[in-house]
Amino acid sequence: MVLVVLGAVWALLLGIALLKLSMGLHASLLGLRATLEGFSAGSTGFLMSAYFVGFLVSSIVTPKLIMRVGHVRVFAALASLASVAVLMHSIFINAVAWGFFRLITGFCYAGLYMVAESWLNDKAENETRGRILSIYMMVQFVGMAGGQLLLNVADPEGFELFVLVSALVSLALVPILLSVAPAPHYAMTSHVGLKSLFSFAPIGVAGAFGSGLANGALLAMGSFYAAKVGFSIVETSLFMGAVIIGGGILQWPIGRLSDHIQRRTVITTTTLLAALTASIATMVSGTPGPLLFALVALYGGLSLPLYSLCLATTNDGLRKEQMVAAGSALILVSGVGAVLGPVVVAQFMTFMGPNGFFWFFAVVHGGVGLIAVVRMTVKEPFPLEQQTEYQPIPPRGTHMATVLAAQDK
Numbered sequence: 001m002v003l004v005v006l007g008a009v010w011a012l013l014l015g016i017a018l019l020k021l022s023m024g025l026h027a028s029l030l031g032l033r034a035t036l037e038g039f040s041a042g043s044t045g046f047l048m049s050a051y052f053v054g055f056l057v058s059s060i061v062t063p064k065l066i067m068r069v070g071h072v073r074v075f076a077a078l079a080s081l082a083s084v085a086v087l088m089h090s091i092f093i094n095a096v097a098w099g100f101f102r103l104i105t106g107f108c109y110a111g112l113y114m115v116a117e118s119w120l121n122d123k124a125e126n127e128t129r130g131r132i133l134s135i136y137m138m139v140q141f142v143g144m145a146g147g148q149l150l151l152n153v154a155d156p157e158g159f160e161l162f163v164l165v166s167a168l169v170s171l172a173l174v175p176i177l178l179s180v181a182p183a184p185h186y187a188m189t190s191h192v193g194l195k196s197l198f199s200f201a202p203i204g205v206a207g208a209f210g211s212g213l214a215n216g217a218l219l220a221m222g223s224f225y226a227a228k229v230g231f232s233i234v235e236t237s238l239f240m241g242a243v244i245i246g247g248g249i250l251q252w253p254i255g256r257l258s259d260h261i262q263r264r265t266v267i268t269t270t271t272l273l274a275a276l277t278a279s280i281a282t283m284v285s286g287t288p289g290p291l292l293f294a295l296v297a298l299y300g301g302l303s304l305p306l307y308s309l310c311l312a313t314t315n316d317g318l319r320k321e322q323m324v325a326a327g328s329a330l331i332l333v334s335g336v337g338a339v340l341g342p343v344v345v346a347q348f349m350t351f352m353g354p355n356g357f358f359w360f361f362a363v364v365h366g367g368v369g370l371i372a373v374v375r376m377t378v379k380e381p382f383p384l385e386q387q388t389e390y391q392p393i394p395p396r397g398t399h400m401a402t403v404l405a406a407q408d409k
Contacts, residue, residue, distance in 0.1 A: 009120060009132060009135075011175040011176065011178065012116060012119055012120050012175070012176055013120075013135065013136065013139050014175045015116060015172045015173070015174070015175045015176035016113075016116050016120075016136070016139055016140070016143070016172075016176075017139045017142065017143040017146075018143070018168050018169075018171050018172035018175075019109070019112055019113070019116070019143070019168075019169065019172045020139070020140055020142075020143025020144050020146075020147065021143045021144075021146050021147045021150065021168050022086075022147065022165045022166075022168035022169045022172070023109055023143075023144070023147065024143065024144040024145070024146065024147020024148055024150075024240075024244070025147035025148070025150045025151065025161065025164065025165050025168070026086060026105065026147075026165045027048070027051070027147075027219055027220055027223070028147065028148055028151055028222070028223035028236070028237070028240050029151065029156060029161050029162070029165070029223070030047075030048065030089070030098065030102070030223075031044065031048065031220065031221060031222065031223030031224035031225075031226075031227065032151065032156050032223045032224070032226070032227045032233070032236060033156050033157070034047070034095075034098075034224055034227075035224055035227035035228055036156065036157055036227070037093060039095050040350070041224070041228075041346040041347075041349045041350045042343075042346050042347065042350055043095040044095070044221065044224050044342075044346060045220075045221065045342040045343040045344075045345065045346025045347070046095070046099060046342070046343055046346075047095050047096075047098045047099035047102055048102065048220035048221060048224075048342040049216070049220065049338075049339050049340070049341070049342040049343050050099040050100070050102040050103040050106065051102045051103065051105060051106035051109075051220065052106060052212075052216055052220075052335060052338040052339040052341075052342075053103055053106065053339050054102070054103040054104060054105065054106025054107035054108075054109075054110065055106040055107070055109065055110040055335060055338070056110075056332070056335045056336070056339065057107055058106070058107040058108070058109075058110035058111045058114075059110055059114070059331065059332070059335070061107075062074065062078075062107075062110065062111035062114050062115075063114070065111070066114075066115065066118075071115050071118060071119070072177065074111060074115055075111075075112060075115040075116075075173070075176065075177065076173060076177065078107075078108040078111040078112050078115075079108070079112060079169055079170065079172065079173045080170075081104065081108050082104070082105050082108035082109060082112070082169050083166045083169045083170050084166075085101045085104040085105050085108065086101075086105060086162055086165045086166045086169065087162055087163065087166050088101050089101055089162050090159035090162040090163075112172075116176060119176070120132065120136060134252075137248075137251065137393075138248070141244055141245070141247060141248030141251075142248070144219075144244045145241045145244040145245050145248070148236075148237045148238075148240040148241040148244065149237050149241060150164065150237075151223075151233055151236060151237040152233055152234055152237055156233060197314070197326060197329050197330075200314075201313060201314040201316075201326075202371065202375055203264050203267060203310070203313055203371065203372050203375050204310040204311070204313045204314030204330065205310075205314070205330065205333055206367075206368055206371045206372075207267055207271070207306055207307075207309065207310035207313075207368050207372070208307055208310045208311070208314075208330040208331075208333045208334045208337070209333050209334065209336065209337040210271070210306065210337065210364050210365065210367065210368035211303070211306040211307040211310060211334055211337065212307075212333065212334035212335060212336065212337025212338040212339075212340075212341060213337040213338070213340060213341040213344065213364050214274075214303050214306070214337075214341065214361055214364045214365065215303065215304060215306075215307070215338065215341070216337060216338030216339065216340070216341030216342055217341035217342050217344065217345035217360060217361070218243060218300075218303070218341075218361070219243075220341070220342040221341075221342050221345050221346065221349075221357070222239065222240050222243065223236050223239075223240055225349070225354060225357040226239045226240070228349070228354050229285065229286035229354045230286070231288050232288075235288040238288075238293060239288065239292070239293065239296060242293040242294075242296050242297040242300065243296050243297065243299065243300035243304075244300060244304075245297060245300070246296070246297030246298055246299065246300035246301035246304075247300040247301055247303070247304030247305065248304075249297075249301055250300075250301030250302065250304075250305060251301075251304065251305045251308070254266065254270060254301075254302075254305045254309070255305060255308060255309070255312075258309055258312060259389060263309065263312060263313045263316065264313055264372060264375070264376060265376075266309060267306070267309050267310065267313060267368075267372055268369055268372040268373060268376065270302045270305070270306065270309070271302070271303075271306060271365045271368045271369045271372065272365065272366070272369035273302050274299055274302035274303045274306075274361065274365040275361070275362045275363075275364075275365035275366040275369060276362075277295055277298050277299045277302060278299055278358045278359070278361035278362040278365065279358070279359075279362045280295060281295045281296065281299065281358045282355045282358045282359060282362075285354060285355050285357070285358055286354060299361065303361070303365065306368075307330075307334055307393060308393045310330065311326075311327055311330055311393055312389075314326050314327075314330060315327075327393075344360065345357060345360040348360040
């Protein structure tokens with residue numbers, strides 16, 4: 001059955017893997033290069049957050065573009081624009097220009113994921129949907145981790161790595177556009193009020209916001225931190241790779257555990273353990289080696305599944321037709337957190353030094369854990385037998401990934 005599933009979607013997954021390779025390499029390259037160019041933590045935080053601003057804007061604009069001109073044209077246009085924007089980073093080297101180009105790449109990547117996930121959803125059948133989603137998540141993590149290793153291909157002070165990112169984006173067009181059948185049906189999602197959603201599932205909303213804060217800061221500023229404390233390029237790539245691999249390894253065990261015990265208990269435990277792990281990491285911060293890499297891998301494993309857990313706990317008690325709207329609202333909440341994450345962690349690092357990087361994560365996860373504990377004391381738990389099944393969702397996915405997950409319920 002797995003081979004049958006792969007046979008149906010392998011070209012799409014290959015294209016998505018190339019996009020993830022390019023995204024992972026680009027984000028870490030910019031953080032590393034920002035240090036080499038002497039950008040301050042504050043300037044780097046703002047320019048890196050521009051990616052998530054573009055991502056949010058695209059989530060609103062791209063569906064309208066798809067409805068107007070179709071999937072293929074939108075995908076080709078966004079891939080071309082992203083490829084050019086990446087190359088511009090190597091020509092105009094200043095924080096303001098990079099922030100503008102970063103915003104454009106965020107807009108383009110969000111649209112590219114949206115189109116690719118639409119095709120993926122269209123190719124999925126009821127009996128294969130769960131397997132496709134699991135393989136898709138594996139491709140996401142492998143691609144992001146592989147992007148970190150590509151930092152070692154060339155000197156970050158040159159232009160070659162920017163060319164490589166641009167080439168990967170362009171190559172992603174080939175398998176996807178050659179494999180797609182007629183354009184899938186694309187329906188705009190309905191909306192749900194954040195106020196009513198928060199009153200119904202405060203842990204889910206608070207956790208989604210905290211997940212956006214933490215993951216946005218981690219993936220955008222991790223390489224900047226590593227360069228600031230003097231890590232070599234190899235050590236920086238291993239540092240970032242450890243975070244992503246840890247998230248990939250623990251995503252499924254934590255999710256399956258939440259299917260068998262009270263989900264908010266799992267959320268509370270994992271987020272408080274993430275806060276504790278980040279606090280311990282401050283003791284070995286700046287010392288590359290097995291202990292630090294193990295700690296960041298554990299932190300990634302505890303932190304990266306948080307969004308999927310929050311989506312699952314929010315879906316508990318919702319009807320199937322309500323889940324997509326609720327998921328879209330949580331993506332918006334998480335996206336706002338991701339915009340703020342790089343900016344806020346930069347301020348922590350400005351006032352506390354490099355250790356502020358890990359203290360930021362301790363504070364964020366500690367805050368989410370506190371909200372969860374308070375909620376557990378004032379409301380009875382949702383019946384275990386009525387919980388929805390956990391489905392992993394990309395930390396920075398689009399609402400189409402939510403559609404894919406919801407249809408598998």
